[in-house]
Amino acid sequence: MAEHVFDPSIFHHVWDRDIPTALTVAPGDVVHFDVLMAGERQIAAGYTYADCSFDFDTLYNLCGPIDVAGAEVGDTLAIEVLSLQTGPYGWCAFLEGVGLLPDDFPEPYVHHFDLTRGETTTLCDGVEIPIVPFCGTMGTCPDRPGQFAPFPPHEGGGNIDTRHITVGTRLYLPVHLAGGRFSFGDPHAAQGDGEVCVAAIECGMKASLRFGLLKRTSPGPWFVTPPGSLTPAADVRGYYGTTGIAPDLMEGARMAVRAMIELLGIEEGLDPTMAYMLCSLAGDLKIFEIVDMGMWNVGMCMPRAVFTG
Amino acid sequence: MAEHVFDPSIFHHVWDRDIPTALTVAPGDVVHFDVLMAGERQIAAGYTYADCSFDFDTLYNLCGPIDVAGAEVGDTLAIEVLSLQTGPYGWCAFLEGVGLLPDDFPEPYVHHFDLTRGETTTLCDGVEIPIVPFCGTMGTCPDRPGQFAPFPPHEGGGNIDTRHITVGTRLYLPVHLAGGRFSFGDPHAAQGDGEVCVAAIECGMKASLRFGLLKRTSPGPWFVTPPGSLTPAADVRGYYGTTGIAPDLMEGARMAVRAMIELLGIEEGLDPTMAYMLCSLAGDLKIFEIVDMGMWNVGMCMPRAVFTG
Numbered sequence: 001m002a003e004h005v006f007d008p009s010i011f012h013h014v015w016d017r018d019i020p021t022a023l024t025v026a027p028g029d030v031v032h033f034d035v036l037m038a039g040e041r042q043i044a045a046g047y048t049y050a051d052c053s054f055d056f057d058t059l060y061n062l063c064g065p066i067d068v069a070g071a072e073v074g075d076t077l078a079i080e081v082l083s084l085q086t087g088p089y090g091w092c093a094f095l096e097g098v099g100l101l102p103d104d105f106p107e108p109y110v111h112h113f114d115l116t117r118g119e120t121t122t123l124c125d126g127v128e129i130p131i132v133p134f135c136g137t138m139g140t141c142p143d144r145p146g147q148f149a150p151f152p153p154h155e156g157g158g159n160i161d162t163r164h165i166t167v168g169t170r171l172y173l174p175v176h177l178a179g180g181r182f183s184f185g186d187p188h189a190a191q192g193d194g195e196v197c198v199a200a201i202e203c204g205m206k207a208s209l210r211f212g213l214l215k216r217t218s219p220g221p222w223f224v225t226p227p228g229s230l231t232p233a234a235d236v237r238g239y240y241g242t243t244g245i246a247p248d249l250m251e252g253a254r255m256a257v258r259a260m261i262e263l264l265g266i267e268e269g270l271d272p273t274m275a276y277m278l279c280s281l282a283g284d285l286k287i288f289e290i291v292d293m294g295m296w297n298v299g300m301c302m303p304r305a306v307f308t309g
Numbered sequence: 310m311a312e313h314v315f316d317p318s319i320f321h322h323v324w325d326r327d328i329p330t331a332l333t334v335a336p337g338d339v340v341h342f343d344v345l346m347a348g349e350r351q352i353a354a355g356y357t358y359a360d361c362s363f364d365f366d367t368l369y370n371l372c373g374p375i376d377v378a379g380a381e382v383g384d385t386l387a388i389e390v391l392s393l394q395t396g397p398y399g400w401c402a403f404l405e406g407v408g409l410l411p412d413d414f415p416e417p418y419v420h421h422f423d424l425t426r427g428e429t430t431t432l433c434d435g436v437e438i439p440i441v442p443f444c445g446t447m448g449t450c451p452d453r454p455g456q457f458a459p460f461p462p463h464e465g466g467g468n469i470d471t472r473h474i475t476v477g478t479r480l481y482l483p484v485h486l487a488g489g490r491f492s493f494g495d496p497h498a499a500q501g502d503g504e505v506c507v508a509a510i511e512c513g514m515k516a517s518l519r520f521g522l523l524k525r526t527s528p529g530p531w532f533v534t535p536p537g538s539l540t541p542a543a544d545v546r547g548y549y550g551t552t553g554i555a556p557d558l559m560e561g562a563r564m565a566v567r568a569m570i571e572l573l574g575i576e577e578g579l580d581p582t583m584a585y586m587l588c589s590l591a592g593d594l595k596i597f598e599i600v601d602m603g604m605w606n607v608g609m610c611m612p613r614a615v616f617t618g
Binding site: 098099100149151152153154155157159160161162163164193194195196197198216218219220221222223224225226227228229230231232235236237238239240241242243244245249250253255258259260262263266284285286287288289290291292293294295297298299301304 | 407408409458460461462463464466468469470471472473502503504505506507525527528529530531532533534535536537538539540541544545546547548549550551552553554558559562564567568569571572575593594595596597598599600601602603604606607608610613
């Protein structure tokens with residue numbers, strides 16, 4: 001078992017099976033990374049939206065590709081998240097025409113976060129969001145010709161934006177090309193299930209991963225979390241829950257988020273902009289039922305621990 | 310503040326604003342109920358599917374309607390769940406043509422549960438499901454003429470099948486008719502978010518509820534859970550998570566559940582029938598992301614605590 005330090009000058013913006021291997025590791029090896037923020041060089045502390053130069057073609061800065069010696073097509077890479085440490089600065093944004101509620105929030109908006117103060121970061125007066133880091137993009141390169149964008153997610157995982165792949169979780173990814181050709185990035189300091197406004201708290205991150213190999217197939221990307229709740233940093237005061245009862249899951253999700261935004265206004269005095277961003281950063285979309293005669297119930301749960309007032 | 314015992318001979322099978330009020334309470338009053346099982350007189354311990362006489366018109370046996378004195382249209386009923394105690398017997402079933410995966414599991418099947426042994430109930434060798442009771446149907450009667458079935462859910466809640474409305478949770482329901490006209494039933498001993506096979510562990514239940522009244526509107530049915538994790542009985546060993554990456558949330562949900570069924574076969578040796586039922590009874594459907602360029606990621610999380618092997 002060896003430890004490696006990944007060359008921080010190597011990163012790539014797209015998936016492409018022809019990008020040269022940056023590092024080959026043996027099963028059991030650990031690699032330490034310094035992962036660039038999504039939007040590095042495009043946004044910085046204090047910028048207004050007009051100051052930003054968002055370029056989706058170069059938004060993500062993925063570390064990799066990393067090959068695991070002996071990995072063959074049909075095998076499974078096992079990635080254990082050993083440690084994650086956020087950089088000092090984070091951002092979140094509403095961008096025009098994207099996210100779950102673009103018509104409700106048509107104005108672009110950027111928000112900056114100070115990540116230097118410990119276990120939480122302040123959204124606004126009375127709202128402290130637990131810092132629970134993960135990387136939104138973790139994937140093996142699909143076996144497709146040419147270049148393609150880091151989003152949306154794909155058969156190798158990629159931009160799965162799954163908040164539960166935090167420290168202690170093992171992620172299992174299907175191998176589509178010899179070696180696995182694993183890349184990752186898009187570090188997030190906090191995000192709820194859904195990422196409804198289209199962004200998490202985007203930040204830089206130091207990450208340490210252990211690479212393993214299973215000589216068998218996997219049913220798509222899957223993971224195993226460490227013992228305990230899926231949301232230990234948020235559980236202490238219980239949850240607000242809203243419902244979205246609709247014949248379409250997408251419409252139900254919109255209803256549940258709109259209900260949460262309204263509820264947070266009534267119960268916690270949050271304005272809609274802060275409430276929508278909070279839904280993206282700490283609210284969890286769930287499907288309460290998906291079987292009831294054509295009417296489904298999508299819910300959002302919001303930890304009450306974020307409210308310090 | 311008064312305590313009432315609800316007359317156990319009073320129940321109804323449909324929503325109907327013209328059903329006479331069974332009990333009127335004052336805000337703050339507590340009512341004790343003996344709630345009939347869904348399928349009472351249609352299924353019993355030891356029945357095969359062929360022995361059952363399922364009749365959807367009389368499947369649910371709802372307690373109510375209960376009016377809260379002073380509740381006016383536009384107000385909100387607050388229902389606090391004080392205690393829930395399951396009866397000794399429970400059942401779950403696959404029924405033809407319903408559930409999330411009817412094509413994968415076309416054969417009807419009923420399964421019986423012994424609920425007398427404490428905090429868990431056995432699904433099969435090596436699988437113990439935590440008993441976390443709630444009532445699948447809790448609602449205020451909509452202001453519509455005539456009779457309509459207890460499912461699907463509606464603007465007053467109804468068959469919301471929301472597992473988080475367990476002991477300690479407060480449920481808030483919009484009032485559509487003077488008094489609120491609250492009814493509830495469909496007791497469940499255990500269910501995951503999604504209820505994917507179409508049934509929970511259906512059982513009889515003793516329930517105690519406190520009724521309150523807010524003189525303001527609510528953004529649809531919502532709830533507040535007690536301090537702690539949403540799934541405290543299941544958290545101890547962490548979770549398996551699967552993903553369903555698809556351009557449609559329903560298809561993503563099917564993928565995530567199929568992946569979980571496959572994974573539980575590989576990792577825990579479960580046959581598909583037991584795995585699908587376990588997904589309904591203990592697996593939680595989540596929406597990991599709903600914003601990524603037309604490809605969504607629906608997940609299922611399964612507590613590893615259910616596996617005792």
